[in-house]
Amino acid sequence: MVAAVSQLGHRRSLASNAGEPMSLTGQIAIFLAATVVAVPLFRRFRMSAVLGYLAAGIVVGPWGLGLFQDVESILNFAEFGVVLLLFVIGLELQPSRLWVMRQAVFGAGFAQVAITTAAIALSAHALGQPWVAAIIIGSALSLSSTALILQVLAERGELTARHGRTAFAMLLFQDLAVMPALVVLPMLGGRTPTLDWKTVELPVAALAVDIGAGRYALRPALRVIAATRVQEAFTAAALLVVVGTALLFQSVGLSMALGAFIAGVLLADSEYRHELEADIEPFKGLLLGLFFIAVGMSANLGVLFESPARVLALTLAYLLLKTSAIALAAWITRHDGPTAWRLGVALAGGGEFAFVLLGLAAGQGLMPRTTADLLVIVVTLSMVLSPMLIAGADRLARRLQPAAPAPAFDTIEPDEPRVLIAGFGRFGQIVARVLRARHIRFTALEVSQAQVDFVRRFGNKLYYGDASRLEMLRSAGAEHAQLLVLAIDDVEASVRTAEVARRHFPGLRILARARNRQHAFRLLEAGVTEIWRETFASSLEVAEAALVALGTPRDAAASQVHRFRVHDEETLRVQAAVRDDETRLIATTKASAQQLESLFEADAR
DSSP, X not given: OHHHHTTOSOOOOOOOTTSSOOOHHHHHHHHHHHHHHHHHHHXXXXXXXXXXXXXXXXHHSTTTTOOOSOHHHHHHHHTHHHHHHHHHHHHHOOHHHHHHTHHIIIIIIHHHHHXXXXXXXXXXXXXXXXXXXXXXXXXXXXXXXXXXXXXXXXXXXXXXXXXXXXXXXXXXXXXXXXXXXXXXXXHHHSSSOOOOHHHHHHHHHHHHHHHHHHHHTXXXXXXXXXXXXXXXXXXXXXXXHHHHXXXXXXXXXXXXXXXXHHHHHHTTTSTTHHHHHHHHHHHHHHHHHHHHHHHHHHOOHHHHHHOHHHHHHHHHHHHHHHHHHHHHHHHHTTOOHHXXXXXXXXXXXXXXXXXXXXXXXXXXXXXXXXXXXXXXXXHHHHHHHHHHHHHHHHHHHHHHSTTOOOOOXXXXXXXXXXXXXXXXXXXXHHHHHHHHHTTOOEEEEESOHHHHHHHHTTTOOEEEOOTTSHHHHHHHTTTTOSEEEEOOSSHHXXXXXXXXXXXXXXXXXXXXXXXXXXXXHHHHHTTOOEEEETTHHHHHHHHHHHHHHTTOOHHHHHHHHHXXXXXXXXXXXXXXXXXXXXXXHHHHHHHHHHHHHHHHHHHHO
């Protein structure tokens, strides 16, 4: 796949102004600068970051400023971003989740891919393409951009609508459909393929090794590494899992992305799922961005300059044909008319995997390079137009049906937790047991591997991970959760988690456990206002029981204890402001004690 993807787009090499190759440091600086400028600019106008990367690649590439000599070598390296993307997609495909969504994924998803592929393949054949090339074109252009579409729908608040959920299911099936295509295309590239032991037994053996290692070896190995509590070692292990499986599959002639995808699926139900995703995410984002920049660099804009009318006509025809095919697939799978058309518009644009499949097909000689170049430009333009089409379709739907209620969706349960529990010791476990009894979705994170192993024996849903890391909180669903129960025993980790959550998720309500008064001071300083000192409530209960045992009426004892609690919490907030000034802290403590004594004396009188 590396060799095929490296041939994407137009091959060119340009010398630098000095006539010598640019240094690696210079190339990295240009890539980083392009990302820093292009991505925020596109996001400012509510456009996908993918489009920003593509535009940056066009600007710095051979058809722009011509700052690079060898686009192919950059594509060779950047393709690893696609491998990481497939690994993360595999991590998100839990078997239990797939089973719940099976009707939407394998019903509507299969219908969409099949009908769209057939419609585009027939059209391509009618335009003169051979059947093999036409089917490949249909398969590539039937795909949509998962990252782009989900991002646009999330920004518009439409992921929970019926068309949003079905769009997610269709995109999920598209991700699965890419795998067979990546396997079949290299096989079609050979003129006279033979089924000897190298072409059959070796791939089967690699698949067996991948599944066996993922099921029986990876988890124990990750458990040992996690027990060291060295974050760098766990990150290295996560990357090694991806690289190892990718190289294993490449060595037997299969797709590296397929190996990484299977490894991700095998770890999707493990306690390391969120930690692995958080560790991989920064590398995946940068390398995938580099991949899109390289695709933009390799795009043959000469095709657009030579015949702009032809390119625009093909793009519009592609969008119209794909919208109609998807709407038909949605209607066949029992979606109403408005929902079907909104689905068609939402998924009308092309996807990033079209670049991979078209480049792979051209590299294998299954279609002319000029055809692949033309289709890459068409897919790119369709992705640029997708957000505008979605917005326009939404306005049109509101005008046509301003008061129509949204149709009820089926029983698919969203995978977003309502509560995050950071720390799963005695405190966190009690909270989790109550939530589970009420069937409230939660995700629990615990940094102690020994604790994770122990608790999971009893069937609890618990993930190994450091909740003080921003990537970890995002992976666990902090952007959509309502509550964060901060039950971490370690004071420093607890405060770090509170600071990260307050800074990056201001809408997330935090209920925090404090080990002692100093811990509570630091949480208040971090902006947390709802704090429970771990022994305070139980101590007050014992104090109330002591008063009753000594002859105080129960109502009076409860009132006095309540008065003490309110007064102490007020004092806590006053002392938090002067906790670094020992003199003022002592004075505040004495004044508080005298005030409390006066209150009780007034009650006695």
